[in-house]
Amino acid sequence: MTLPRRALLRQALGLGGAALAAGGLGAAPAAAAGAADRTLRQALSACRPAGDPLEGLLAGNRRFAAAWAASSGADRTATDRSQAMAALWPGTCQLDPGALAQGQRPWAAVLACADARVAPEWVFDVGPGELFEVRSAGNTAFDAGIASLEYAVAELAVPLIVVMGHQGCGAVTAARSDTTLTPLLQALVAPIRASLVPGDDLGQAVQRNARQTARLLGERSELLRRAVAARQLAIQPVHFDLATGLITLI
Ligand SMILES: [Zn+2]
Known part of the structure; x- marks a missing residue:
């Protein structure tokens, strides 16, 4: 693996320079980046954790979970909850909207x-422009989702999914369940069904599905597989507990 990261991944994707204009600032070769680009790159990286991005996500989740717990309970009013959750924001890094209008440099993908209850920005206590997100019911590895993640890795240099x-x-x-579903919903749950093991309860099935999805990303995408092999990308399945607000690595 001797090709530079950017060249390798861009070659695998067959991407040209157009992506820069589409917001992929991370694709700019360092030597060619002008002063303006460097300034923009710094502005867009202002909230990026200095160390391991996974540790950055987990730290944000601990902040979220504390506020989540503080706002939980039938005795709490809407105002109580609003105040508890709003208390997160003074400590949340916020990028310059003017910089975000010119590009993006997310430091992780999710x-x-x-599900309406699992918004990644909340769960990981991050602001706009920090997370590249793909969402679908059941967090399955569907084609358009995998392609979106390939874009995030190859063009935006995201090091973690x-x-x-x-x-x-x-x-x-x-x-x-045996519930009758529409054809499109049948297709959506098919990969989840393929991951099921008899005897699992719902919680075990959820975790098995997330681990299976993480495996499928590498199996179905050569670009993602090569990025992992080159240690340029990590793929980590996690579980979000709605009751505690806490993320667990699985
Ligand atoms: Zn769900």
């Missing part, structure tokens, strides 16, 4: 369920 399953997932519940 493949998450479409998190596959996030969650407690009480409706798509996994549907996959485990």
